[in-house]
Amino acid sequence: MPLNIKAYFPAGGQTHEEIEMTDICYTDRADVIFARAILPPSKLVKEMVIYYQKLPNGKDEYRTISAKCPHQGADISQDELKADGNVYCSLHRRPICIFSEYNYAYLVEKREDKFFIVKT
Ligand code: FES
DSSP: OOOOGGGOBOOOOOOSSOEEOEEEEEOSSTTEEEEEEEOTTOOSEEEEEEEEEEOTTSOEEEEEEESBOTTTOOBOTTSOBOTTSEEEOTTTOOEEESSSSSOOOEEEEEETTEEEEOOO
């Protein structure tokens, strides 16, 4: 059955200035890192989840979103990134687009041991 895009929650974001992520915390999941960041226009520090995938060309790609579901704020940090590029929130099962064709979360660059949300 084809996916219904109206059911998706876009997690994408744009920033016009680079944002350094803090409190980097590797997890026991190879594709998930926890961190904190201040996302515009807020001045508040938010809990973030960084997702990782290896691209077909061998490069690493990192994307990040808030750990709070964009629907009603459930904690999605323990929800698995599925092969279709979405995280399915455990509260109402809405898909949140991370690497899917519909939307991409904030783009992140890793530089040595630091992570930065980059301008898009
Ligand atoms: S709070 Fe996540 S889908 Fe509703």
